Amino acid sequence: MKKGVLLVNLGSPDTPNPKDVKRYLDEFLMDERVIDLPYVLRAILVKGIVLNTRPKKSAEAYSKIWWEEGSPLIVLSERLQEKIDQFTSVPIALAMRYGSMSIENGLKELDEQGVDEVLLIPLYPQFAMATTETIVVLAEELRKSMFPHMSFTQMPPFYNHPDYIRVLSESIKESLEGKDYEHLLFSYHGVPKRHIRKSDITNGHCKMNGICCETPSPAHQFCYSHQCKEVTRLVGEYLEMEDGTYSTTFQSRLGFDPWLTPYTDRTIERMGLGGTKKLAIATPAFVSDCLETLEEIAMEGEEIFHEVGGKEFHVIPCLNTREDWVKVLSRWIDEWALATPVAVEA
Incomplete structure (x- = not known):
């Protein structure tokens, strides 16, 4: 079996334009693990109220922090992926739970490289229904329907590592x-x-x-x-x-x-x-x-x-692409890929 890694973060609108923000919020807030109401009530709340009021305000907020290269979350996640790729021995793909950089596309990228054993890494230190769980559930649904030849290993929350x-x-x-x-x-x-x-x-x-x-x-x-x-x-x-x-x-x-x-x-x-x-x-x-x-x-x-x-x-900035954070993640990945500890100084 060929091993590979899928890093998964939250996601972002494609642009800070209200239309793109509305599309993103629709996908995000209609997730039953984010707003855990019965579908009809969730649809009334999200589509009937939130999406008629929140996108413009959220778009203004995104505009304040948007970088020339794009969404800071996406740009920083891509930089993290690139740096990890320099230290690891297996293919590394990046996906977002919501938005155009989908988990499906990330799995396709690994599949095209012949990967059939995937380490799924939700980029959240702590477990939550609306973060880790929704990533794992969707990834498993996609595996069963589109990638049945793949097997998944989930990296557990690392909050106390x-x-x-x-x-x-x-x-x-x-x-x-x-x-x-x-x-x-x-x-x-x-x-x-x-x-x-x-x-x-x-x-x-x-x-x-x-x-x-x-x-x-x-x-x-x-x-x-x-x-x-x-x-x-x-x-x-x-x-x-x-x-x-x-x-x-x-x-x-x-x-x-x-x-x-x-x-x-x-x-x-x-x-x-x-x-x-x-x-x-x-x-x-x-x-x-x-x-x-x-x-x-x-x-x-x-x-x-x-x-x-x-x-x-x-x-205080998040860990982003700190060298010691990159090396720690890379070591965890190689320990999984090689099934033996790999000494990487951090």
């Missing part, structure tokens, strides 16, 4: 070197609380009470809330940060259902009103900078902070 924690921690340390800050926020993309309960394989551990995430359980294998908080804890330990100088928040909520708390925007506002003048923020739910980091945090978040009296707002 020592290599990932080391690289993430070092990136934060380097970004904050020489900077005077009072508090470090770890802001993760939010999800509805019901997603956490739906992912509870024990059907009872998740109480959303602030205690269950810290109580050992098999449920943590699929608990986004626990995995986010664990990243914060492990990075805090690695960097020997003092209690009270860092915390976890969640961003990007949509609609009126209860989402994971505390909310990032309200926390930024509260801290500014409370006298915090220098705030730093990291976004470890993403490995590549995107709309949620470049516009929602670096622009909207900073504006909120300044409006309530904050002075310095420092956003």
